[in-house]
Amino acid sequence: MITTVTLNAAVDVTYTVDRFRSGGSHRLPAAHRRAGGKGINVSRVLAAAGHDTTVTGLVGGPSGDAVRLELAAAGLRDSLVTIAGTTRQTVTVVEQAAGDATVLLEPGPEVTAAEWREFRTHYRHLLTTSRVMVLSGSLPAGLPDETYAELVLLARRHDVPVVLDCCGPSLLAAVPAGPALVKPNALELAETLGGSADVRAGAEELRAAGARSVVVSLGAEGLLAVTLVGAWSARPPERLSGNPTGAGDAAVAALSAGLARNTPWPERLRQAVALSAAAVKAPLAGDFDAPAYRSLLSGTTVTPDG
């Protein structure tokens, strides 16, 4: 079982318009809604790839009900904890003419101390049946920067390796707790470390601080991995156009599956790059193009880095 944690779950709403006019009124032919938040997208990719996965995290309000209904419809195992606050919404307006996407991100709900205690108890229970724990995305209001650090420590006490996908102060606080893998993208890595320009040096810095492995996603350039047993660069065979949202979540899904199965690092990275690239080719975050995945897998190159 790979369990994903989404503390700041969302209803992701996508509107497609011919032309988007700031200051204008737009009658939409349709609205597309699905459960979102990075951890939920990771579980979606894992389930589509045939892995056993459970979604946990915090949801509340009518939008929280919408998240649960959509997870049920998608056949994803829901082990979410209900809170009093209301799950946030994200709105993406895709303009067909320009290909632009305008994004509006609501803040998350306020989580109380009592709700956090309840979640922690639930999380401990889930650790007893999890091979890998994936912690992904931003924190809702009311939870301190040390939140992920606490969850990493609890997992280590149960000998469950953690894959952590976050950035900024919550990443810095969690690294000393010893996550098995952290996966910032290059921009997040630079921002988290305060402007370090060199990706390899930044990854080494996080490893020295306590992360057992660091994988940095480089967009169209693929991944750079720094691990106990070596460092590698993995590159997709071609530059892909499509929807980059969710590519990082697909990489996290593949890296988590590789960790659960103890796949050798070069093969694990090849799968992560191919799955991430196949996600770019799919229109929605959390989906991937399966035939594209198979052809990308053979074309992806993995080379030792330095």
Place this chain on the structure above:
Amino acid sequence: MITTVTLNAAVDVTYTVDRFRSGGSHRLPAAHRRAGGKGINVSRVLAAAGHDTTVTGLVGGPSGDAVRLELAAAGLRDSLVTIAGTTRQTVTVVEQAAGDATVLLEPGPEVTAAEWREFRTHYRHLLTTSRVMVLSGSLPAGLPDETYAELVLLARRHDVPVVLDCCGPSLLAAVPAGPALVKPNALELAETLGGSADVRAGAEELRAAGARSVVVSLGAEGLLAVTLVGAWSARPPERLSGNPTGAGDAAVAALSAGLARNTPWPERLRQAVALSAAAVKAPLAGDFDAPAYRSLLSGTTVTPDG
């Protein structure tokens, strides 16, 4: 009791941003949500002005639950009928720098024939306790243009006068059924009648077709009323700046209350103009500025028209 019917209810979401950039990503400090749709806004104004009012119409899905929760929190009597489809959302992005509002309107849910029969039975029951029935706003998918005509005829059989605020084919179809009052705005009137430029002539045309009274809202110019007992122009004392959304709903609320109390037409129009202008001064549709209402009431002029 004044009952309002909102067949295409909505969750109205308002986001306020400093600067709105098409193609950009916006982290919002807050999101404001409330139950919307014209009939619900009319009931909100009626309740705030001390009138006994009930909300009916169709809601469904998690967003329908959100509408009901918000009505309960606002202390409005909820007699809505639940459908299988999902209540729409409207998103308004208010840009503080430019003062612009960008609006995204989802389509409504699909209403089935069985759901419509259930609503009609419920509506007949509500007619037995209603002094005035207010029918407001667009129709969701699946309901024909004759929907309001049917509701007007049912109300007439119960001797309940109807105030109708809609436009286009559903207004044209309903006018021969004999509503007590129709209230298009000048643009809607012109579009409904296919480009007739003269407001007075358009209003006379709707009266000749079966509407007992016609009140046309003219934005900052106030109202023009054509009734069995005379025609009047009513103008606010000043040009107001603010949020024009909901000004029409406030006018409908005052006109419905005047109809219920059989207030003489000139006074009824004075109240409608003052309440509409006081709504422009309030930040949210369905609210009005009570001290402004009292001063606007004395300043509004009502003169016979022709």
